[in-house]
Amino acid sequence: MRIESPAFTEREMRGFLGEVIDHERQRLADRLEADSARLAELVREIPSNSQAPSTDWTAHEILAHIAVLSKFYGVITSRVGSGKLTQVELLEAVQSRDLAGEQLSSLPPDQLLAMVQRDHQRTIAYLRGADAEAMQRRAVLYEGFSMSAAEIAQLPLCAHLEIHLDQLERTLRH
Numbered sequence: 001m002r003i004e005s006p007a008f009t010e011r012e013m014r015g016f017l018g019e020v021i022d023h024e025r026q027r028l029a030d031r032l033e034a035d036s037a038r039l040a041e042l043v044r045e046i047p048s049n050s051q052a053p054s055t056d057w058t059a060h061e062i063l064a065h066i067a068v069l070s071k072f073y074g075v076i077t078s079r080v081g082s083g084k085l086t087q088v089e090l091l092e093a094v095q096s097r098d099l100a101g102e103q104l105s106s107l108p109p110d111q112l113l114a115m116v117q118r119d120h121q122r123t124i125a126y127l128r129g130a131d132a133e134a135m136q137r138r139a140v141l142y143e144g145f146s147m148s149a150a151e152i153a154q155l156p157l158c159a160h161l162e163i164h165l166d167q168l169e170r171t172l173r174h
Helices: 010-043 059-081 090-104 109-129 132-136 149-173
Strands: 138-142 145-148
Touching (some): 010 059, 010 109, 010 149, 059 090, 059 109, 059 138, 090 138, 109 149, 132 149, 145 149
Antiparallel strands (some): 138 145
């Protein structure tokens, strides 16, 4: 192995970190694209009369929740990354997000899927076009806690979406 780190300057280190952030940004876009395709496959299996026993969510309710979280966290990612948003009242936003999910649950699955995929495409386009600086911009989500645009795309958007994709798959298999 060639020893190069003793000659690194701060500029080179920043360039390296920017390259790594750009790589991760592209992987996030790929991940969201794959999640969106997985959702499309699962939505085909949602029965038209999706009823849940007891307190479990129906497949349709999960899809409505996915529609809301996809739009919400996609918009938050791009607004934080663009510098338009530096603070989010997360609790208030989540509470109003849940009301929106209730309203969306009256739409048929194909309409919800179309909405989700449009939102995913907007977020994917943002991720593919953002730079390392944008992905490192941060917003305060509640007192003492902030996240970067990259972290928002990674955790509340992609990981959260994947949790609900798994939930949807389990619901459809039972």
